[in-house]
Amino acid sequence: MEKVSVVLIDREVQSLQRVRELLEDAPGIEVVDRSTDLHELDFHLSQRIVAVILVGPGYQIEDVTPILERHSVDLAFVSVILLAEEVSAGHLRQALKLNVRDVLEVSCSREDLLETIQRAYEISRKVYSEKVLLGEGITRKEGHPRARVVVVFGPKGGCGKSFLATNLAVGLEVRKKGPVVLFDMNYQSGDVAIMLGLFPQYTVYDVMADIDGLDKEMLSRSLTPHGSGVKVLPAPLEFQQAQFLTDRATGKMVRLLAQMNNFIIIDTDSSFSDHLLAVLDQADHLCMVASNEVPSIKNLKLGLQILGKLNFPEEKILIVLNRAGTKVGLSPEEIEETIQRKIDAAIPSDKVVPISVNKGVPVITQYPRSPVSKRLFQLVELLSAEKVGRGR
Ligand SMILES: Nc1ncnc2c1ncn2[C@@H]1O[C@H](COP(=O)(O)OP(=O)(O)O)[C@@H](O)[C@H]1O
Ligand SMILES: [Mg+2]
Structure with a gap:
């Protein structure tokens, strides 16, 4: 089975570690990168290579809004899932407007997390293959050109x-x-x-x-x-x-x-x-x-x-x-x-x-x-x- 490449981004190394542990040995999932730097979100979205990026809870929706707005098209190819301490209806609405795939409470169960990642991946994959079939560009196009x-x-x-x-x-x-x-x-x-x-x-x-x-x-x-x-x-x-x-x-x-x-x-x-x-x-x-x-x-x-x-x-x-x-x-x-x-x-x-x-x-x-x-x-x-x- 093809593995879902996942990137973890959060403000604190400890909370990155916590999510990392939740995903440990999860079948079909591979954590390919972890970072406390929001530039990585920018980078991975412009590359359109990884499938799913988990952000938060240390970084909140306000922190990522400018980046997500810049990458609204890329967000069809790469799924961003926000992790938050608490999820309100307003919060969810705001996130969906930004093309975020899902918002999850960080205290959710491992099963919920895995299922959400899998679902997000499938949506991105579907978009990706449709765009490829239609011959639309799927290459990166923003940010500093890679060296x-x-x-x-x-x-x-x-x-x-x-x-x-x-x-x-x-x-x-x-x-x-x-x-x-x-x-x-x-x-x-x-x-x-x-x-x-x-x-x-x-x-x-x-x-x-x-x-x-x-x-x-x-x-x-x-x-x-x-x-x-x-x-x-x-x-x-x-x-x-x-x-x-x-x-x-x-x-x-x-x-x-x-x-x-x-x-x-x-x-x-x-x-x-x-x-x-x-x-x-x-x-x-x-x-x-x-x-x-x-x-x-x-x-x-x-x-x-x-x-x-x-x-x-x-x-x-x-x-x-x-x-x-x-x-x-x-x-x-x-x-x-x-x-x-x-x-x-x-x-x-x-x-x-x-x-x-x-x-x-x-x-x-x-x-x-x-x-x-x-x-x-x-x-x-x-x-x-x-x-x-x-x-x-
Ligand atoms: N074109 C060359 N002409 C003369 N000496 C060379 C030339 N290329 C390399 N050397 C010498 O060979 C030595 C080994 O080169 P180095 O670049 O350290 O090799 P490597 O990094 O592959 O181990 C260097 O001390 C250098 O002076
Ligand atoms: Mg040498």
Whole structure:
């Protein structure tokens, strides 16, 4: 049976937890997000992806009225159910006028709650399929356009992921495509901050400690600014802290960042971790980085096979060959033959890279005319073009 995706929004973490417990193990229901931030209501309504949003009782009808008025059309696709301490007839009338699907007393039984969610879901699904049949638009159309999420991955350490992620982020700012956030998701041994010569006050560990209570202002204040304009969300300073970071929080972090920026560049480690899977769901582009050595290409091929099994859309993948053209390595033709795909970008090997890495400055601003930077800028243009990917 298809599960109903439910989002919970309330002012207090404790009351979110109470409703969460009521829905625990409920058959056919999956709580995909919880938040104390009303911006999430705005966001989920404009996305039209989740089926049901439960709001309250800490937030009352007056708090949500402006958002619901703005999204009156979206409310046909996404059902909002208000939870209130007490429901009066006037209250109900007011809510129905706003296209709220139902109002429930928070002290209602679990059965009532489940039944209301199910009913609300069925109404939305019916509207949705009718609109699809009629060929009417069902895509989001309001709010801040969601950022492009670029994941830089490569199933082998040392192939140049962090070098690429840092330079792409800075390159996008140089070409005025910002605001750009660079998220270091290599939680165990991230080195984005050091590659950019930064000494962060806060890391992802501090920011994700209270992910449900985190609002946009707080998040913005916690990012570390780089001189180029890029804002960095650095990996934890101590590797033991990585174990406290959940994939749910990682996914939510990207969703939140995507509401406030034009680009999110995510640096990763070399594993198909739950964190990676949580962000792949949201990725618009996946740069698969490999160097031109046999083990790296073997792992690239394996990685592409895994992505295929995960049904990750092929047109979102960009193959980036790093340290291309070294005489001892494989030729691009040999690599394309092995992986059965075209290489989308080839970045040469050059000593300017380790020089810049060691200085903590990006190549793309330190040596903008070097062949490495020229290729990096081409990739920046490709990522910021209207239509990206092979689309074949
Ligand atoms: N194109 C290149 N030319 C020369 N050295 C490079 C190049 N790309 C990466 N390197 C070097 O390789 C090292 C590993 O790169 P890094 O980005 O940290 O890899 P990863 O993040 O995949 O583990 C860096 O110290 C960098 O100096
Ligand atoms: Mg790295």
